[in-house]
Amino acid sequence: MRRLAALAAFALGASVASVSSEARANEPDTYGLGSRAAAMGGAMAADATDFSGNYYNPAALVGARGPSLSIGYTYAWNHLQTNGQDNGVADVHGLVGGLVVPGRLFGVPFAFGVGVYMPDTGISSVTALRQETPRWVLYDQRQSIIFIAANLAVRPLRWLELGGGVAFLAATKGSFQISGTANVLSPYDSQLRHEVDADLSAVRYPQVGARIEVPGVGHLAFVYRGQTKLDLSLTANLQGTVDFAGVQVPLLYSLATQTAEAFLPQQVVLGGSFQRVPRLTVNVDVVFVNWAAFENPTAVTVSNLSVNVPAGLPVTIPPNPQPVTLVAPQFANRFVPHLGVEYVFPVAGGVRHLEGDPIERRLVEVPVRAGYVYERSPVPPQTGVTSFIDADRHTVSVGTGLTLNAPGSVLMGSLTLDVHGQLSVLPERLTFKDNPASFVGDYRASGTMLGLGTTLTAVF
Amino acid sequence: MGTRFHPWGVVLLVSCATLPEPPGGNLNLPSAGAGPFRDIVAAELSSTRAPPYGLDDGGPPYGRDITVLDADGDPTTLGVIAYLAAAVTENGVAPTAASPTRSIVRHAALDGRSFDFPSEVVLTPDAPWEGDVLGSPAAVRAGGQVFLYYAAAGGIGLATSTDTHAFTKASGPVLAPAAGGWEQGATPASPGVVQLADGTFRMFYEVALAPGKSAIGEASSADGSTWTRVGSGPALAPLAAVDGGDTWESASVGSPFPLLAQSGDGRSILRLYYGAVDAAGQGTIALAARYGTDGDFQRAVSPVYGTSSALDPREPCVVVFSAFTLLYATEKTSSGDKHAAIAVGVAPATAALGAPDPP
Numbered sequence: 158m159r160r161l162a163a164l165a166a167f168a169l170g171a172s173v174a175s176v177s178s179e180a181r182a183n184e185p186d187t188y189g190l191g192s193r194a195a196a197m198g199g200a201m202a203a204d205a206t207d208f209s210g211n212y213y214n215p216a217a218l219v220g221a222r223g224p225s226l227s228i229g230y231t232y233a234w235n236h237l238q239t240n241g242q243d244n245g246v247a248d249v250h251g252l253v254g255g256l257v258v259p260g261r262l263f264g265v266p267f268a269f270g271v272g273v274y275m276p277d278t279g280i281s282s283v284t285a286l287r288q289e290t291p292r293w294v295l296y297d298q299r300q301s302i303i304f305i306a307a308n309l310a311v312r313p314l315r316w317l318e319l320g321g322g323v324a325f326l327a328a329t330k331g332s333f334q335i336s337g338t339a340n341v342l343s344p345y346d347s348q349l350r351h352e353v354d355a356d357l358s359a360v361r362y363p364q365v366g367a368r369i370e371v372p373g374v375g376h377l378a379f380v381y382r383g384q385t386k387l388d389l390s391l392t393a394n395l396q397g398t399v400d401f402a403g404v405q406v407p408l409l410y411s412l413a414t415q416t417a418e419a420f421l422p423q424q425v426v427l428g429g430s431f432q433r434v435p436r437l438t439v440n441v442d443v444v445f446v447n448w449a450a451f452e453n454p455t456a457v458t459v460s461n462l463s464v465n466v467p468a469g470l471p472v473t474i475p476p477n478p479q480p481v482t483l484v485a486p487q488f489a490n491r492f493v494p495h496l497g498v499e500y501v502f503p504v505a506g507g508v509r510h511l512e513g514d515p516i517e518r519r520l521v522e523v524p525v526r527a528g529y530v531y532e533r534s535p536v537p538p539q540t541g542v543t544s545f546i547d548a549d550r551h552t553v554s555v556g557t558g559l560t561l562n563a564p565g566s567v568l569m570g571s572l573t574l575d576v577h578g579q580l581s582v583l584p585e586r587l588t589f590k591d592n593p594a595s596f597v598g599d600y601r602a603s604g605t606m607l608g609l610g611t612t613l614t615a616v617f
Numbered sequence: 618m619g620t621r622f623h624p625w626g627v628v629l630l631v632s633c634a635t636l637p638e639p640p641g642g643n644l645n646l647p648s649a650g651a652g653p654f655r656d657i658v659a660a661e662l663s664s665t666r667a668p669p670y671g672l673d674d675g676g677p678p679y680g681r682d683i684t685v686l687d688a689d690g691d692p693t694t695l696g697v698i699a700y701l702a703a704a705v706t707e708n709g710v711a712p713t714a715a716s717p718t719r720s721i722v723r724h725a726a727l728d729g730r731s732f733d734f735p736s737e738v739v740l741t742p743d744a745p746w747e748g749d750v751l752g753s754p755a756a757v758r759a760g761g762q763v764f765l766y767y768a769a770a771g772g773i774g775l776a777t778s779t780d781t782h783a784f785t786k787a788s789g790p791v792l793a794p795a796a797g798g799w800e801q802g803a804t805p806a807s808p809g810v811v812q813l814a815d816g817t818f819r820m821f822y823e824v825a826l827a828p829g830k831s832a833i834g835e836a837s838s839a840d841g842s843t844w845t846r847v848g849s850g851p852a853l854a855p856l857a858a859v860d861g862g863d864t865w866e867s868a869s870v871g872s873p874f875p876l877l878a879q880s881g882d883g884r885s886i887l888r889l890y891y892g893a894v895d896a897a898g899q900g901t902i903a904l905a906a907r908y909g910t911d912g913d914f915q916r917a918v919s920p921v922y923g924t925s926s927a928l929d930p931r932e933p934c935v936v937v938f939s940a941f942t943l944l945y946a947t948e949k950t951s952s953g954d955k956h957a958a959i960a961v962g963v964a965p966a967t968a969a970l971g972a973p974d975p976p
């Protein structure tokens with residue numbers, strides 16, 4: 158037993174000690190990871206024994222019946238609007254997938270898993286906006302981040318599963334230097350030297366979980382996901398001479414900007430999966446989301462332009478901008494309930510006994526799933542300078558699939574094709590500005606999101 | 618099943634993330650249409666003009682201090698008429714850019730920003746109280762007439778017209794200097810007038826407190842002709858920062874332009890655009906507003922125009938169209954040139970103005 162405990166400690170320690178924060182991703186957080194999880198409202202902390210455990214609960218991976226490989230695709234259409242007009246928040250679409258490989262390590266049940274969401278839109282940059290600029294702060298960027306997480310899980314006791322994993326974001330630090338002479342009247346004769354020095358450093362973040370078997374009832378789960386964000390900083394220096402028809406004007410310009418983007422709050426999940434009735438699974442998760450730690454994503458920029466313009470030269474030099482004083486966003490912590498239900502209909506074919514599965518299976522089974530999530534907006538009334546647009550979000554999801562259990566000698570496990578549909582409704586929220594001189598003014602925010610996806614999973 | 622792992626093989630606990638294409642979310646964002654204003658660009662202006670100047674005489678009569686009226690009162694059409702203060706030739710000598718303005722001239726623009734020229738003179742000084750000076754016109758359409766207020770040596774005058782061309786002057790100033798009070802006998806200047814929803818009028822005007830320092834006063838009128846000062850102090854005064862430091866309006870505020878608007882929940886808003894000057898002498902166009910017609914003004918978080926240049930815009934005028942708002946301001950064409958021109962800005966910055974007319 159002591160050996161098992163030591164191994165469990167190793168598994169968690171390897172995850173936690175090597176990182177400073179967690180592998181919490183954006184698309185899974187907003188739309189779910191995998192069709193089964195999305196169809197069940199993301200209430201998966203105590204039931205995620207497939208690749209989705211890489212997000213919902215690493216500990217549950219060790220509950221996998223066998224090595225599995227999953228791949229799928231998801232597409233979410235965002236129709237978020239203010240004052241009745243669509244704001245063009247980008248649709249979110251990409252590949253999902255992962256693997257789970259269970260086994261034994263020193264005689265202890267063990268599993269290794271990888272989960273992936275990869276947008277199929279290519280890699281690009283972050284947009285840093287002025288503080289006053291309205292934005293759908295929770296949906297305009299965070300779901301666009303690639304999610305890849307890897308986890309370990311062990312079952313040190315028959316009734317206890319522990320797991321943990323690591324992910325990290327790429328933070329950008331860079332500098333941009335220009336020097337030389339710019340010829341105003343003949344730009345092609347300019348001689349400018351450019352130097353770019355960019356550094357992508359990792360921002361790591363952990364997640365850990367535990368799952369406890371309650372005999373005859375199901376499982377309980379506890380998950381912690383750490384906080385993370387992308388710290389982006391850029392410095393630029395321009396030092397040179399501007400040539401105005403032979404008049405040499407020395408110029409020095411410096412700029413430094415820093416912003417935190419794609420903030421993901423730390424979360425604590427308590428979940429239950431009730432499986433007392435054969436073929437029926439009822440999952441409930443309650444997620445505490447630490448939105449109070451949200452940081453203002455406005456870029457803090459300091460710039461300085463120094464030019465000695467000779468007398469008589471018709472050039473106007475703009476003043477240096479005043480530095481921005483950031484307003485604390487004062488988001489509120491939230492409890493987010495998730496509910497998911499699944500019933501698996503045996504449809505056709507002979508009876509199968511799958512290894513590790515206590516239930517008799519038929520060759521062909523059809524699961525039917527439904528889920529619901531209520532996310533109360535953490536964004537306080539935007540009566541002041543900032544206009545972080547948001548509204549409460551109700552998400553209803555449904556799903557089904559087709560499972561072939563032990564269809565042949567090549568595949569002794571199962572082959573499952575899941576599909577899901579997801580509709581989020583954001584009821585209208587009114588914002589009234591305290592200051593009648595607001596550039597934004599009062600506004601109405603509302604929207605819908607429609608998500609569809611499919612996942613193919615092979616259990617070997 | 619039955620797969621076994623060697624502990625040394627457990628090394629892949631890594632993952633990574635970065636960001637894909639620009640996320641969007643910047644279309645049709647809520648905007649009060651109050652600013653900030655960007656300069657109009659060449660494609661938005663008739664080819665015979667240099668952006669952002671919708672009107673640049675480049676020589677006599679050096680029109681400035683524009684006031685603009687929607688030509689037909691229909692915000693879906695862009696035609697406007699404008700009145701400017703202009704210098705005149707005196708004794709056969711052409712004026713310079715520094716000459717005082719002695720006439721009010723009329724222009725028009727089919728597209729709201731490319732003003733025609735030459736101008737048409739509609740007012741000249743002919744009363745002793747005017748002191749041979751006319752300037753800073755402010756036009757309001759009310760009751761089928763155009764009320765044209767102007768600054769003169771003896772105060773603020775009024776002329777009315779039914780056809781926008783021929784004006785009839787009131788016999789004397791409608792707002793003369795106040796002997797006492799905070800104005801200390803200063804001559805009210807640079808009027809801006811708005812008709813409220815109840816049919817009454819509000820005037821805001823500039824009061825010189827000291828050289829280089831002015832504040833904005835307020836007056837009300839039931840008929841646009843007889844005015845009564847409102848309050849015992851300025852409606853808007855220069856404002857230092859909380860820590861005593863400089864702001865964009867710590868030195869002076871003036872050249873007011875009032876505008877009625879409505880909030881999303883139907884509250885009436887009185888916006889006041891004005892010229893602001895900081896301690897370094899840098900001029901910008903700023904905005905303050907209040908809910909309802911009375912009470913204190915609240916300032917916007919930043920100036921609405923002129924922060925990216927050192928051209929010292931002043932004398933703002935704003936016209937709201939159905940899809941965007943245009944700002945007209947008088948500013949230097951360069952830091953080394955004293956002659957002023959009429960710059961045009963548009964809000965929101967993403968607004969599409971369409972093709973200019975004439976091209």
